[in-house]
Ligand SMILES: Cc1cc2nc3c(=O)[nH]c(=O)nc-3n(C[C@H](O)[C@H](O)[C@H](O)COP(=O)(O)OP(=O)(O)OC[C@H]3O[C@@H](n4cnc5c(N)ncnc54)[C@H](O)[C@@H]3O)c2cc1C
Ligand code: SF4
Ligand code: SF4
């Protein structure tokens with residue numbers, strides 16, 4: 001009565017599903033965009049997720065790593081990721097081509113509470129790779145436009161060439177139901193027509209914010225949090241309506257390997273979306 | 287719960303009978319005065335006169351390294367070859383409590399089949415023990431267990447009282463019913479009560495666990511952490527020997543000359559240097575002190591808020607193991623305001639000299 | 640054998656005992672698979688038709704001990720995408736690198752006197768990363784077979800393994816050894832990179848550090864611990880510096896300064 005094969009695939013949360021890279025192209029020098037479809041059509045359509053959640057991706061022979069889902073659940077079937085070349089797994093992933101197979105499991109973690117956000121104004125502040133999880137919620141808001149109040153996007157990058165989804169967002173600027181402000185620390189092209197300065201310089205542009213009715217979302221490089229959080233607090237947005245996604249080392253995504261532990265929570269189960277209130281009483285969070 | 291009696295001389299016949307049912311694991315002497323759970327064929331190797339094994343019995347359920355699945359690009363095939371029918375004989379109450387804690391942990395939110403399948407197929411045959419100077423299970427209230435075993439043997443010299451904790455345990459007894467007696471005489475009961483009283487008195491070490499969760503919070507920035515960090519060798523031993531540690535790492539190990547990889551899972555320890563490193567060379571807990579804080583938060587605070595009990599089950603392994611005296615006792619004592627005589631404390635005086 | 644899809648590998652020996660290169664040949668069961676999986680361009684110990692062209696992976700064994708080796712090493716770096724420090728000597732400099740620059744100059748004088756070296760000039764032995772960028776370290780004296788095979792198969796698949804260094808104590812605990820350090824025996828397990836499978840403590844012999852220093856090794860603590868256990872400073876130093884090459888020298892300098900004060 002040996003247990004081999006005992007636990008079937010469906011109840012084994014660690015088993016990836018083969019998934020195909022449908023499309024991949026560079027967004028910036030070291031960040032690529034990936035469109036991925038789970039090979040089994042039924043499972044591809046059954047993969048339901050929330051904005052802000054992440055998936056574990058396996059590249060055979062290299063390992064597994066967590067990535068935020070960049071697409072929106074309002075457009076099922078294809079999953080989109082935006083991934084920076086950072087080490088073992090991501091290097092191997094960048095060597096793969098369209099039609100190659102990876103492994104995928106998930107979705108994991110808490111997503112953005114879009115139910116609670118309904119009817120509210122949404123300010124999304126992104127920098128660097130923070131665009132990965134926040135693009136998901138941005139597209140979700142736009143796809144369900146009538147469910148939200150004002151939708152505001154503030155996006156900062158070092159240089160124009162480093163701004164993720166630049167074309168997509170320039171196009172979005174044309175919409176009159178989105179307030180979209182882009183900025184770069186410095187323009188080395190001479191052709192940049194949007195703002196210059198760090199992302200917090202965009203805050204003065206925001207007029208008539210009704211803090212009780214506003215959700216502030218932020219994700220970006222570590223130093224960005226501190227400054228953006230201050231701006232949100234200055235606007236008087238309630239602490240539990242300020243949301244951010246955080247990153248830790250992750251080996252399982254399901255609360256078992258321990259690597260993502262912060263104090264007594266696991267980022268993969270209790271996060272990666274946290275509120276500013278969580279941050280205040282979690283000693284190690286940021 | 288049903289209790290039966292077994293004469294001491296019947297033990298080996300009993301083991302003989304049950305070892306035909308499944309692989310028998312029991313404590314065996316290893317080194318001069320240390321022990322380890324091992325598969326036993328020859329019952330004379332079993333040494334029930336032990337206090338604690340070096341590794342806790344979780345190693346039998348989730349080995350330090352095993353393959354979770356085989357992977358090709360198109361197929362992921364689960365590998366449960368570490369799971370088999372096992373009987374673990376001679377487990378002490380603290381370790382049974384450790385397994386109960388692991389049961390909760392591995393079933394919380396998303397179930398881990400690699401532990402749970404293994405656990406389902408393991409029968410737990412507990413055995414009574416006598417505390418040494420490191421045992422803290424009375425403080426953690428895990429010196430007596432009411433659940434988590436199939437059978438529990440209390441050693442009363444010439445006989446055992448055997449608690450039957452499950453129908454599977456009952457089945458084992460039914461294999462050789464003649465070895466057991468249903469009648470327990472009044473003097474046997476008195477012997478047991480006396481044994482319990484004596485044992486309760488034998489504990490020489492204690493921790494005020496009730497206060498620990500708050501003290502952990504209140505003393506989170508206490509200078510003692512820097513002293514501990516100064517001395518910690520980051521060897522991971524305390525973590526590897528603790529019955530309630532669960533962390534692991536995963537590696538993709540391609541097979542030379544084949545098309546597949548073994549996806550291998552290996553114990554990890556939060557006290558090790560690289561535990562919290564992430565891409566970009568950032569390490570969230572580069573300092574040894576920060577890693578120790580995480581470990582002690584886990585033991586003294588985290589589980590209380592999640593499961594209503596500290597993670598420590600008082601087995602004393604960290605005390606017996608840490609070369610620099612950083613352990614649940616000295617750390618708790620210093621959080622409680624004491625100034626323990628420990629290497630780490632002496633070292634901090636030495637270095638600031 | 641020139642298959643373009645196969646990785647081009649070169650195996651080079653600088654100053655060392657060639658034990659690590661020998662280890663490859665010692666992988667008897669796997670040897671054919673190894674030779675099949677890659678295109679070995681240069682391997683002095685195993686073949687004679689060596690080519691010094693561009694490489695995907697260069698395994699470099701031994702420390703850098705002569706001027707000619709410095710040039711050779713720089714050339715290897717130029718030709719290779721991945722350079723691996725292969726074995727203890729390449730990783731930390733090995734036994735020959737445990738002397739300070741002064742001690743080394745003196746030793747050289749004692750042994751060779753004023754003999755002029757015509758072939759190449761000797762230099763103070765150093766690990767290879769003193770001269771070039773190293774992509775991957777495989778320590779060990781010699782490198783462990785499992786360690787090598789694991790690395791090798793991963794490289795063949797296109798991704799060197801994520802380095803996750805741990806000290807010897809980790810495996811020692813897996814093997815349930817009675818801790819020697821706790822018994823007052825000067826074991827260097829906590830300071831030493833794992834990879835050997837804790838063979839010495841498995842046989843009740845204390846680790847003497849032959850895998851080289853573990854990342855983040857806490858020398859100060861172990862040093863004082865051994866002192867407390869009754870070992871004198873010289874004995875500890877000797878023990879700790881045997882296999883740590885140039886890596887622990889700074890640490891001992893600090894004590895030298897303390898003592899002279
Ligand atoms: C919830 C979540 C969502 C994420 N979403 C995204 C996303 O959308 N896009 C994206 O690009 N990334 C995302 N990340 C980050 C991504 O998971 C990492 O970049 C990825 O794991 C890198 O894996 P790798 O194997 O390529 O790199 P690794 O080889 O693991 O590491 C890369 C670098 O990190 C360093 N490093 C690795 N391990 C250690 C260690 N233990 N100690 C010290 N340094 C170490 C190495 O030196 C190396 O330079 C997310 C992470 C989390 C937790
Ligand atoms: S913390 Fe120490 S005493 Fe408590 S369970 Fe773990 S090893 Fe045992
Ligand atoms: S606390 Fe002790 S046993 Fe644990 S890692 Fe540090 S030195 Fe090792």
Ligand code: SF4
Nearest residue numbers: 808811818819826828
């Ligand atoms: S015997 Fe040596 S290697 Fe093993 S745990 Fe003790 S100090 Fe570490």
Ligand code: SF4
Nearest residue numbers: 835839846847848849
């Ligand atoms: S000396 Fe240490 S590193 Fe070397 S083989 Fe022995 S235990 Fe391993």
Ligand code: FES
Nearest residue numbers: 252253257258268
């Ligand atoms: S990633 Fe494993 S516990 Fe969170």
